[in-house]
Amino acid sequence: MSTVPDAIPAMRPPQLGSDILPETPAYDLIELLFFAYRDFVSDPDRILDEYGFGRAHHRVLHFVDRQPGLTIAELLDILRITKQSLNRVLKELIEKDFIESRTGTSDRRQRLLFATEQGHDLAVKLANLQTRRIMRALADLDLASKDHVSRYLLRLIDPDDRAHVERLVFGAKKS
Template identity: 70%
Template sequence: MTQAARTRPAPIPDAANEDLPEVGYSPDRPAQDTSGQDLSEDQPSGAGEAPAYDLIELLFFAYRDFVADPDRILAEYGFGRAHHRVLHFVDRHPGLTIAELLDILRITKQSLNRVLKELIEQGYIAQRTGTSDRRHRLLTCTPEGRQLAQRLAGVQGRRVRRALAEAGPALREPASRFLLAMIEPEERAAVSRLIAGGDPTAGTGSRS
């Protein structure tokens, strides 16, 4: 792999740029609220209870602009949001296995393999065989992959810091609690460990 190939990635097919399902999405499991109540669309809402349109739409527009910043960078490489998510979590957790990454992203193995193939072939992610279990493939970012992941995280971090500066630093803790409460109750402990830099395999067995 030459340096030119890494700094000037070849265009990739549109199909490889397809966005992945949102993190935490599972098509086989209905959404639940904090009490465990089924939130699937066929369940009746509370009497006279209107959707929280203000928060729903604020979340939409906040996410739209939050991902727009890295989207502009990804376009330089011919990459999409799927590549961003893979780069982000592999950079944050070197040695992540394919199974762990699938569990984080909640996507099909076929979708992940397509994106990983492109990132590996273009020199942004490397993989090695597990030591105690050779069936495992451990993923790490190459120096080029880490540089790109850090560049993407940098623009999103600046937007978050700007928002906190405008809203007030005291908002950080309640904002974190709100976002954590949006996650499925049974997933919150694992997500908290992952965010804190803990082992993604905690409670599911050791990484090989």
């Protein structure tokens, strides 16, 4: 039986949403986020390793699969990585037939990215692993709590990027 230590409430800022900091850094929340992320990516990492892929490949494949026809510029904006980093990863995914690059219909200079069947299958396999972990974590929570988790995660995103992320996440739902 695990319990959340009493220290967590004391680490919260006195006024939620304010810029006032607690007396000590929120080490507990920082470390919980670190360990949660570590384990959240560990399941996909094992499978990606079988293909010689890493987390960058996972991120590219995820967003290309979720948004067929995504441009390289849009992908760079989402991932906030250098074009050089993206080119290396994208080249590998294209060469191994996980992603396909097509010429734009309205602008022939544009490259539109699509997951191949193999790429889609891998993206879904990885998403299912992470979905299982998320569902286990949310299993004992009521619907209001799940909404709080979504809002909390959204509020971790820089304010000037939140609306953009909301459009990407909630406007990109597909089965």
